[in-house]
Amino acid sequence: MSKKLTTAVSAGGLVIGGGNRISVQTMWKNSLHSFSEDDMIEIKFLESIGCDILRFSAPDMKSAEVLGDIRKKLRIPVVADIHFDHKIALDCIKRGIDKIRINPGNIGAGWKVNEVLTAAADKNIPIRIGINTGSLPKEYSELKDKSEAMLRAAEDEIEILEKAGFKHAVFSLKASNIEATIAANRAFSNKYDYPLHLGITEAGPQIAGIVKTSIAFYRLFEEGIGDTIRVSLTDTPAKEVISGREILKACGRSDYGVTIISCPRCGRSTFDTHKFIAEVSDELYLIKQPVKVAVMGCIVNGPGEAKDADIGITGVGNKTVIFKQGKIIHKVDENKGRDIFLKVLHDFIESEGGE
Ligand code: SF4
Known part of the structure; x- marks a missing residue:
């Protein structure tokens, strides 16, 4: 099925929804109070491996201040994740943060909600409304049907947004259960045109988390649903980004x-x-251009099995063999194999018009 045409919103130049490509996000996992130069290097690496959006928790004003500084050093849009305090949201908006994750229903008094929505609208900043089964409003938390509970919670938030005339919203409806997540997103997508951020929340450690998330994403993508994704793993942000990229490709x-x-x-x-x-x-995940690489265990079957790869490598005795589109082009000493493989690969990418 073709992708559902949702409303487009822009976060720091990245368009989410409106039929645009599905973007990959992750979340910084440490407190911003102890943010260091090494952390900045790690964040730059996330940017280099294809992270499209990076979210940070901003539970207090100190975090908002650090986040404002980080924002100035990054190319990709930055999201501030705020739970209740509307003043932190206002501060983040003032500091040029590209997107805010906050649920208006959690902010409290109507005037506070209006202040946040007006400030976001003035700067054309989208707000992501995140509905999670772990933090449903009291009136829905006991409902047996979790997809229904998530949909109702989302609808309450929509009512607040629409009353205020605010349009630049992205929604997420996440559970750790695959079926509940799919059913909630399907029901939401049938009724509303807001772009959807997909995810399985608390998906688990690397292998379990990727398996569950892949199944949910594949089924939703097949129904044309999903504008931006996060693979939530008990693992590093880099693993989340690479998993997201791999799922989109697969x-x-x-x-x-x-x-x-x-x-x-x-x-x-x-x-x-x-x-x-x-x-x-x-190093391979730094490559932006589409390229197929084969790393094979033997010369007998390797090149043949990897015929449709652009560049490949295997070993034979104490030599390393490099092949291009299934044909052997180099046989070199084992200790030189890695460097020659990478050089051949980068030359190939350049010859194809890449970086
Ligand atoms: S490429 Fe060679 S080593 Fe690898 S699985 Fe096939 S036969 Fe075995």
Whole structure:
């Protein structure tokens, strides 16, 4: 099914919804009170590996101040996640933060809600309304049907927004349960045109989290639902970004960056694919152009199995073999294999008009 045409909102130049590409987000996992230069390097790395939007918790004014400084040093849009205090939201908006995650229903008095919505509208900043099964309003938290509970909570927020004439909203309806998440997003999408941020909340550690999230995203994408995604893992933000990118590619929603074909190894293996992948994957994920790379365990089946890869590598004896589109182009000493593979790869990308 083709992608549902939701309303488009813009966050720091990135358009979410309106049929635009699905963007990948992650969330910074530490307090901004102890933010350091090393953290900035890590954030720059997230930017380099294809993170489109980066969210930070801003539970107090000190965090808002640090976030304002971070914003000035990044190209990608920054989101402030605020739960109750409308003054922090106003401060973040003043500091040029690109998007605010706050639920108007949690702010309290109507005049406070109006102040936040007016300030956001004045600066054309979108607000994400996040409905999670873990923090449903009291009146819905006991409902057995969690998708219904999430939809009702979202509708209460829509009523507040619409009363204030505020249009630049993105919604998320997340549960740790796949079926409840799918049903809630499907029901919301059938009724409303707001762009949807998809996610399975508290999805779990790396493997479990990626499996659950992939299933939910695939099914929603197939129904044309989803404008921006976060894979919420008990793991690093970089793993969340790479997982998001991989899911989009596997679901045919993106061809951004490297596709890695790598063999699992078997008794015929003469090349340690596991070690090689661990060594080069950070560098591979910096590539923005679509390119297929094969890392194979043996010369017998490797190049043949990886025929549709652009550039590949395997070992034979104490030599390393580099191949291009299934044909061997170099046979070099093992200790030179990695550098030559990366050079051949970058030359290929350049020859294709990439960076
Ligand atoms: S490429 Fe070679 S080592 Fe890898 S799984 Fe296939 S036969 Fe085994």
